[in-house]
Amino acid sequence: MRFLLVEDNIQLASAVVDRLTLDGHAVDHADTISAAHACIAAASYDLILLDIMLPDGDGRDFLAAHRRAANKTPVIVLTARSQVSDRVGLLDLGADDYITKPFEFSELEARCRAVLRRQGGVADNRRSFANTVLDSMAATLSFDSTERNLRNRELRLLEIFYGSPGQIFTKSHLMDRLFSFDEEASENAIEVYIGRLRKKLEGSAAKIETVRGLGYRLVAVS
Structure with a gap:
């Protein structure tokens, strides 16, 4: 599977890319919204991992535009926000799931598997x-x-x-x-x-x- 990681924290991004690559996934990394748009224009993705606070804008705006363009690629939001209202807002914008920072890589992997299963219409692995x-x-x-x-x-x-x-x-x-x-x-x-x-x-x-x-x-x- 090919993933797009949109995250400006280089240390976290490097760790996520390394872990998912070890799982056999191809992972492209974008550290800005503009770089993410460029990646999407150049390649097709099975899953997008999206940070909210990015140097050139708000990840929520990217998510909203992603859905307005009728792009069905599933999105998992990486967020430091823990308020219920924040998480509900992300889901209402079109996020398929979210994970709160800091997170364990095993949980991230499990959430990726779950979202991909739903996307593929299967109940288990x-x-x-x-x-x-x-x-x-x-x-x-x-x-x-x-x-x-x-x-x-x-x-x-x-x-x-x-x-x-x-x-x-x-x-x-x-x-x-x-x-x-x-x-x-x-x-x-x-x-x-x-x-x-x-x-x-x-x-x-x-x-x-x-x-x-x-x-x-x-x-x-x-």
Whole structure:
């Protein structure tokens, strides 16, 4: 998944980026509202983490404009405000959730998972396809009596396919979802990850199929 972090505290931002990157997410960091708008114009995001007090304006104004533009990307607000009225106001503006500073990274990760589950229309951390079950929390792929562990980026790539079975994803789209602006990666990296996932899916009723000239899709096999 690709996240946008809008936060002007460099120490906090660096810690959040490092933690989410370890989880296999691609994270772009913007320290101003104008930089955040530039990121959104250049890339698509699965989740936005938004601070309120920013050098060039109020994050609430950014959130309101984000929703007026009919942008459905979920937003979790990072706020130092603890008053109920402040939190209610953020939700009414269109925030999908909020977390109060200072926070534990485990709570932030849990809130990210919860918001992404709601966005994907699933009730828990597991997604099923054919005879397989992808468990994002455990980072495992299971079928029949087999359970295979997934590395972080393998997991994030499978989440994309399991979120839209049958949909064709181009290499460029997958790169956009998996890598941030700061990461140097080529389309060959996608081929490597696809190869690894095909090995993990061997013996199951699901496979990642190459659609010549277009990309890849998750399909069921008999």
